[in-house]
Amino acid sequence: MNSRPASVSVRSVDEYRAAIDELLRPLLTRPAETVALPRALGRRLAEDVRSPIDLPVFRNSAMDGYAVRSSAVVVAPVTLPLTGLVAAGDAGTTPLEPGSAVKVMTGAPLPPGADCVVPVEDTNTDEIVVTIERGRTAGEFVREAGTDVRAGDLIAAAGTTLEPRHIAALAAVGQATVSVTCRVRAAVLTTGDELVPAGSALRPGQIYNSNGIALAAALTANGAEVVSIAHSGDDPAQFRAKLSEATERAEVVFTSGGVSKGDFEVVKDVLEPMGGQFGTIAVQPGGPQGRTVVDGVPVLSFPGNPVSTMVSFEVFVRALLRAASGLPAVREYRLPLHNALARSPEGRRQFLRGKLLHSAEPDDVYRVPTAVEVVSGPGSHLVASMAAADVLIDVPAETTALAAGALVRVWSL
Amino acid sequence: MNSRPASVSVRSVDEYRAAIDELLRPLLTRPAETVALPRALGRRLAEDVRSPIDLPVFRNSAMDGYAVRSSAVVVAPVTLPLTGLVAAGDAGTTPLEPGSAVKVMTGAPLPPGADCVVPVEDTNTDEIVVTIERGRTAGEFVREAGTDVRAGDLIAAAGTTLEPRHIAALAAVGQATVSVTCRVRAAVLTTGDELVPAGSALRPGQIYNSNGIALAAALTANGAEVVSIAHSGDDPAQFRAKLSEATERAEVVFTSGGVSKGDFEVVKDVLEPMGGQFGTIAVQPGGPQGRTVVDGVPVLSFPGNPVSTMVSFEVFVRALLRAASGLPAVREYRLPLHNALARSPEGRRQFLRGKLLHSAEPDDVYRVPTAVEVVSGPGSHLVASMAAADVLIDVPAETTALAAGALVRVWSL
Numbered sequence: 001m002n003s004r005p006a007s008v009s010v011r012s013v014d015e016y017r018a019a020i021d022e023l024l025r026p027l028l029t030r031p032a033e034t035v036a037l038p039r040a041l042g043r044r045l046a047e048d049v050r051s052p053i054d055l056p057v058f059r060n061s062a063m064d065g066y067a068v069r070s071s072a073v074v075v076a077p078v079t080l081p082l083t084g085l086v087a088a089g090d091a092g093t094t095p096l097e098p099g100s101a102v103k104v105m106t107g108a109p110l111p112p113g114a115d116c117v118v119p120v121e122d123t124n125t126d127e128i129v130v131t132i133e134r135g136r137t138a139g140e141f142v143r144e145a146g147t148d149v150r151a152g153d154l155i156a157a158a159g160t161t162l163e164p165r166h167i168a169a170l171a172a173v174g175q176a177t178v179s180v181t182c183r184v185r186a187a188v189l190t191t192g193d194e195l196v197p198a199g200s201a202l203r204p205g206q207i208y209n210s211n212g213i214a215l216a217a218a219l220t221a222n223g224a225e226v227v228s229i230a231h232s233g234d235d236p237a238q239f240r241a242k243l244s245e246a247t248e249r250a251e252v253v254f255t256s257g258g259v260s261k262g263d264f265e266v267v268k269d270v271l272e273p274m275g276g277q278f279g280t281i282a283v284q285p286g287g288p289q290g291r292t293v294v295d296g297v298p299v300l301s302f303p304g305n306p307v308s309t310m311v312s313f314e315v316f317v318r319a320l321l322r323a324a325s326g327l328p329a330v331r332e333y334r335l336p337l338h339n340a341l342a343r344s345p346e347g348r349r350q351f352l353r354g355k356l357l358h359s360a361e362p363d364d365v366y367r368v369p370t371a372v373e374v375v376s377g378p379g380s381h382l383v384a385s386m387a388a389a390d391v392l393i394d395v396p397a398e399t400t401a402l403a404a405g406a407l408v409r410v411w412s413l
Numbered sequence: 414m415n416s417r418p419a420s421v422s423v424r425s426v427d428e429y430r431a432a433i434d435e436l437l438r439p440l441l442t443r444p445a446e447t448v449a450l451p452r453a454l455g456r457r458l459a460e461d462v463r464s465p466i467d468l469p470v471f472r473n474s475a476m477d478g479y480a481v482r483s484s485a486v487v488v489a490p491v492t493l494p495l496t497g498l499v500a501a502g503d504a505g506t507t508p509l510e511p512g513s514a515v516k517v518m519t520g521a522p523l524p525p526g527a528d529c530v531v532p533v534e535d536t537n538t539d540e541i542v543v544t545i546e547r548g549r550t551a552g553e554f555v556r557e558a559g560t561d562v563r564a565g566d567l568i569a570a571a572g573t574t575l576e577p578r579h580i581a582a583l584a585a586v587g588q589a590t591v592s593v594t595c596r597v598r599a600a601v602l603t604t605g606d607e608l609v610p611a612g613s614a615l616r617p618g619q620i621y622n623s624n625g626i627a628l629a630a631a632l633t634a635n636g637a638e639v640v641s642i643a644h645s646g647d648d649p650a651q652f653r654a655k656l657s658e659a660t661e662r663a664e665v666v667f668t669s670g671g672v673s674k675g676d677f678e679v680v681k682d683v684l685e686p687m688g689g690q691f692g693t694i695a696v697q698p699g700g701p702q703g704r705t706v707v708d709g710v711p712v713l714s715f716p717g718n719p720v721s722t723m724v725s726f727e728v729f730v731r732a733l734l735r736a737a738s739g740l741p742a743v744r745e746y747r748l749p750l751h752n753a754l755a756r757s758p759e760g761r762r763q764f765l766r767g768k769l770l771h772s773a774e775p776d777d778v779y780r781v782p783t784a785v786e787v788v789s790g791p792g793s794h795l796v797a798s799m800a801a802a803d804v805l806i807d808v809p810a811e812t813t814a815l816a817a818g819a820l821v822r823v824w825s826l
Contacts, residue, residue, distance in 0.1 A: 037611060038642070041630045055796055057620055064675035087647075087677055089607030091617035105675035107607060107717070109618050120674050149797045156800050164630040165723070165826060169800035171623030172719050176612030194502030194520060198450060199589030204504035205522050207470055214581030217454045221577050229451070234500075261533050262477035262518035264500055304520070306585050310578070368781060383468055384562045387569050387582035413578060 012397070013315060013349045016281045016289060020316045023291055023298045024252060027324040032179045037170055043180035044326025045160045051153045051173040054146035058092075061104040062141040066123055066130050067114035068101045073135035082130045086111060101130045110142055117141035149173060161326045183225040184324050187250035188215045189242055191257040191266050192304055193234045210383075211256040211302075211309045218313050219254075223325025234258065234266045243270070247297040254313070257304025260288040267301045276301070282397055284348045286312040306383055307376075311351050314392060314413065331412040338373040341395065341402040349397040352376050353389030354410060372410050389413065425810070426728060426762045429694045429702060433729045436704055436711045437665065440737040445592045450583055456593035457739025458573045464566045464586040467559035471505075474517040475554040479536055479543050480527035481514045486548035495543045499524060514543045523555055530554035562586060574739045596638040597737050600663035601628045602655055604670040604679050605717055606647045623796075624669040624715075624722045631726050632667075636738025647671065647679045656683070660710040667726070670717025672701040680714045689714070695810055697761045699725040719796055720789075724764050727805055727826065744825040751786040754808065754815040762810040765789050766802030767823060785823050802826065 011019075032046030061067060072080060085103040086092045092109025096102055101118075102111050103125075110117070115138040122134040149155070155173055156166045162180070170178060188211070195209035196202065212229040219226050227249045232239040239258075246253045258267030259278060268278050268290060276292030278301070285308040290301035302312040319330050338357055344350050353376035356369035372393055376385035394409040395402065402408065424432075445459030474480060485493060498516040499505040505522025509515055514531075515524050516538075523530070529549040537544045562568070568586055569579045575593070583591060601624070608622035609615065625642040632639050640662045645652040652671075659666045671680030672691060681691050681703060689705030691714070698721040703714035715725040732743050751770055757763050766789035769782035785806055789798035807822040808815065815821065 038626050038629060041633055053615070057615055058617065064673055085676070087607075087675075088605060089618050089647075093617065103676070105677060106673055107605075107620070148795050153797060155797070163826070164627060164634050165799045165802060167630040168623055168627030168719060168723055169796050171611055171626040172621060172796040172799075174611045174613075174615070174621040176610070192501055192520075194500075197589070198584055198587045200587075202466070202470055202587070204471065204506065205502050207520070208585060208587040210581055210584030213451050213584040214577060216451060217577040217580040220454055234502075260477055260519055262500075263498070263516070264518060306581060310581055382561050383582050383585040384566060384568070386578045386585075389578060413576070 011279060011281050013281060013283050016283075017316055020291065020300065021320055023293070023300075024317070024320050024324075027184050027251065027320065030181045030184065030324060033182050034177050034179050036177055037167060037175055040162050040170075040178050040180055041164065041167060043162055043178075043183075045156055045158055045162060045166075046179040046181050047158045049155045049170060049173075049175060049178065051149045051151055051155050053149075053173055054151050055149035055173060056143045056145050056147065059110045059145050060143050061086075061106055061108050061110055061117045062143050063117050063119045064106050065104060065117045065119040065141065066101040066132065067096060067104045067110050067117050068132065068136075069096065069098065069114060070116045070136060070138040070140075072099055073116075073118065073132045076135040077131050077133050078135075079129050079131045082125060082128060084111070101132070103130075115139065115142065159326060161328075181324075181326060183223060184321060185227045185249065185251045186219045186224040187228040187246035187253045188212050188219070188226065188230070189239075189246050189253060189255045190215075190229075190231045190304075191234065191239060191255060193264075195231065195257075197231075210306045211304065214306060214310060215254055215256065215313060218310065218318070219321070222318055222321045223327045224321055232266070234264045236266055236270050239266045239270050243294060243299070247295040247299070250297060253294070253297060253299040254317075255299060255301045256309045259290050259301050259303055271299065271301065282348045283311075283315065284345055284350045286315065286351075287348070289316070307386060310386065311392070314411070315351060333369075333410055334407045335369060335372045335410050336405045337393070337402055337408050338371040338404065340404040341374060341406075343401050344395045344399050346400050347397055350395040350399075352393040352395060353382070353385040354391045354393040355388060356390055356410075372408065424692060424694050426694060426696050429696075430729055433704065433713065434733055436706070436713075437730070437733050437737075440597050440664065440733065443594045443597065443737060446595050447590050447592050449590055450580060450588055453575050453583075453591050453593055454577065454580060456575055456591075456596075458569055458571055458575060458579075459592040459594050460571045462568045462583060462586075462588060462591065464562045464564055464568050466562075466586055467564050468562035468586060469556045469558055469560065472523045472558050473556050474499075474519060474521050474523055474530045475556050476530050476532045477519050478517060478530045478532040478534075478554065479514040479545065480509060480517045480523050480530050481545065481549075482509065482511065482527060483529045483549060483551040483553075485512050486529075486531065486545045489548040490544055490546050491548070492542050492544045495538060495541060497524070514545070516543075528552065528555065572739060574741075594737075594739060596636060597734060598640045598662065598664045599632045599637040600641045600659035600666045601625050601632070601639065601643070602652075602659050602666060602668045603642075603644045603717075604647065604652060604668060606677075608644065608670075610644075623719045624717065627719060627723060628667055628669065628726060631723065631731070632734070635731055635734045636740045637734055645679070647677045649679055649683050652679045652683050656707060656712070660708040660712070663710060666707070666710060666712045667730075668712060668714045669722045672703050672714050672716055674701075684712065684714065695761045696724075696728065697758055697763045699728065699764075700761070702729070720799060723799065724805070727824070728764060746782075746823055747820045748782060748785045748823050749818045750806070750815055750821050751784040751817065753817040754787060754819075756814050757808045757812050759813050760810055763808040763812075765806040765808060766795070766798045767804045767806040768801060769803055769823075785821065
């Protein structure tokens with residue numbers, strides 16, 4: 001058995017990303033679902049919501065006090081008969097008798113005929129009459145109907161990712177439910193006979209399976225709903241069966257492992273005959289990649305190394321997934337490199353783990369990163385650096401070294 | 414019945430916030446709980462996690478290829494007998510016979526005696542012998558045990574809010590569970606006869622109850638676990654019963670409504686005799702506030718207006734709650750005001766809803782806000798502006814007007 005041929009074509013990151021974008025494009029036009037407002041936090045509104053009502057719904061008192069006609073209190077102090085009380089929640093349809101006062105609570109409807117409210121602080125009463133110590137003019141402490149929101153006003157636009165402030169406004173205009181974009185249903189299928197679950201004892205040759213948990217966390221953090229996390233050994237029949245389970249439930253499936261040039265590349269072995277396209281991308285880490293459509297569902301195959309898997313997700317999938325979920329775009333910016341980069345492989349775009357450095361400005365200014373520090377070596381097995389890094393540093397394929405201070409492109413994690 | 418006395422003392426925002434901080438301080442030292450790693454996303458690590466293992470766990474191959482002794486491939490091409498195969502997951506304890514080659518898969522243990530790996534691309538084989546086209550030196554394509562992580566290395570420090578990258582690293586070192594800070598259990602109890610649930614038809618004098626949903630969303634977004642959302646009418650017995658249910662389950666209870674100077678202030682009426690301290694804070698919106706300890710549980714009482722409720726939460730509680738949950742601090746900074754502020758009430762610190770304005774710089778630089786625009790009036794009933802605002806603008810009590818361009822303090826929402 002001669003080995004497999006070297007990959008037919010080495011593609012650039014941008015070419016491969018464009019191919020993945022094309023494959024996953026249907027995820028960008030997701031159907032909507034109706035959810036109860038309290039469950040809509042963090043979801044993306046699928047349609048404009050306009051207020052069905054005026055706010056305030058009715059003309060009401062801004063204070064606890066006495067509703068009067070302003071013409072009756074021009075000269076103060078003045079004592080008026082107290083003819084009633086309107087509490088919040090009362091219908092408040094009884095008109096104010098001219099020359100009298102009605103006690104009103106904050107938020108209570110103003111009696112027809114009243115045009116201002118005298119705050120309780122400026123009054124004295126024996127419950128039969130009320131003495132107004134200080135007059136008020138028409139409109140004072142009165143909230144007119146519709147002065148905050150008019151029926152038909154836009155409360156939140158389609159595409160808004162719902163934060164507490166939006167939930168509050170939607171609740172105030174009485175929305176019990178909202179139409180939000182469905183989350184992308186994603187499945188993760190890890191492979192490899194050498195992998196054992198966390199919490200087990202390792203036998204010689206075994207390592208912990210971290211990709212299932214890690215990819216699920218990354219998917220969740222980027223707006224997807226993880227519908228299954230499964231693992232298959234290197235047996236093709238087992239892998240095929242687990243893959244079918246995944247494609248039945250998910251709209252996109254991520255596999256890890258089994259994509260390079262070994263003798264037991266279960267993912268490639270099963271998927272290539274099904275039309276899967278496997279090859280090497282000019283990137284480090286994460287070179288070997290595959291994509292297949294199985295039962296109509298896109299299946300993206302990442303290499304098995306934990307760092308390669310995570311970088312593959314971040315470089316090829318995260319931006320589209322965030323767009324599909326209405327999350328803010330991945331932030332990209334340019335920063336000077338804090339430390340020199342002695343070498344970078346020619347012909348392969350490199351994504352290094354990095355950490356932002358900030359100036360030591362006082363806390364009351366917007367914290368702007370001033371530089372980025374490399375925290376990983378070029379290898380793909382540097383798990384330790386994963387936890388320390390908050391950005392990816394994008395080193396172009398043609399770059400072989402970088403001086404300290406060189407401007408590099410940085411992607412937020 | 415004369416009305417209640419004007420509030421005994423008007424306190425400043427800072428004084429009241431200090432009192433609330435004092436009351437809620439126990440929330441900052443929360444106990445820990447053990448959760449499965451996949452459920453730990455976004456939680457705060459309660460203790461340092463150190464790796465129990467080396468990573469790589471064992472010396473292994475970085476490539477699919479042939480494990481050889483480098484001294485045997487100094488002169489290439491050279492043909493060596495192929496004496497075995499080690500797949501990932503194999504124990505790989507059989508030593509390499511001198512002058513031979515063993516096929517190894519990526520991640521497979523290196524046979525004792527081998528000191529480098531020749532990638533499959535640089536070889537040819539008939540399965541009996543392998544021809545090495547290009548020699549390699551000792552160490553090439555070999556990952557030594559412990560070069561990534563040493564047993565005992567810190568993987569994530571106590572206090573870390575777990576992001577996917579931390580989850581990935583913790584999974585890679587085999588952590589099945591982690592110890593995380595318990596979330597603050599919070600309950601919301603809204604009050605008011607005039608409130609009806611969203612989705613109902615409004616009768617005259619009624620308005621929608623938005624505070625329950627809105628406060629729950631704000632609590633959730635700031636790291637708390639909302640254990641109940643309840644509503645009480647203005648009946649003291651009903652309020653007392655619902656409050657007991659809340660304090661049984663929660664570590665902090667938020668009430669809305671019933672705190673001002675009307676005749677039916679159920680929250681104040683019930684809680685003041687229980688030792689509750691009610692009064693007016695020199696703030697707009699959100700002046701009337703109360704705090705009580707009921708059955709050992711702090712109960713914070715906000716005014717009922719939806720905007721007042723949300724601003725009360727943001728100004729008095731949010732920072733401490735975020736600290737208790739290990740979330741990043743509320744960002745405060747100074748920005749020039751885009752539009753002039755014609756008037757601000759003297760003697761009351763005002764929190765206006767604002768919207769950040771950004772410069773039109775290209776997208777690849779860090780987006781820094783350049784100014785802030787007021788989107789709300791000074792009233793407390795401006796629900797519409799809530800959805801539009803992404804910051805609070807903090808206008809000092811002594812300020813009565815601000816020119817366009819004046820520097821103001823801004824709190825992120």
